[in-house]
Amino acid sequence: MAEVLEGLHVDEGAMHANLERTRGLVFSEAVSACLTRTFGKSRAHALTEEMCEVVAREGRHLCAFVFENEQVGSVVSEHELMQLFDYKAQFGDAPAAIERVLSNWGALRHQ
Secondary structure, eight states, X not given: OHHHHHTOOOOXXXXXXXXXXXXXXXXXXHHHHHHHHHHOHHHHHHHHXXXXXXXXXXXXXXXXXXXXXXXXXXXXXXXXXXXXXXXXXXXXXXXXXXXXXXXXXXXXXXX
C-alpha cells in the first residue's frame, strides 16, 4: 500500500474536469436532500429525477436547470442553491474521516 501512495499524484485540474463532465449530476443527491425539507422525500426525489432526466437528454448543466426551475426557485434561496453546487461544501465529514484513517494506518504501521 505504501508503494502505491508514494507514487500518487493528484491532478486537481483533471479531477475538476471529470466532475464537470457530469454536468452537475454528481450534485443531484444534494439537490434532492435540500428539496426534501420543503417537498418531502418522495416529491423531492421525483422532482430531482425529472430535472436530471432533462439534463441528460438535453446536455444542459443541472445547476442552470435548477436555477430556472420555478418550483425550486420559490423555496430555495440563490445562495443555498450555489452551495449545493460548491464542491468544497459537499465534502461533509470526508476530510476528518480521511485524517482518522491515515492516522490509524500510520499507528498500525509503526507497531
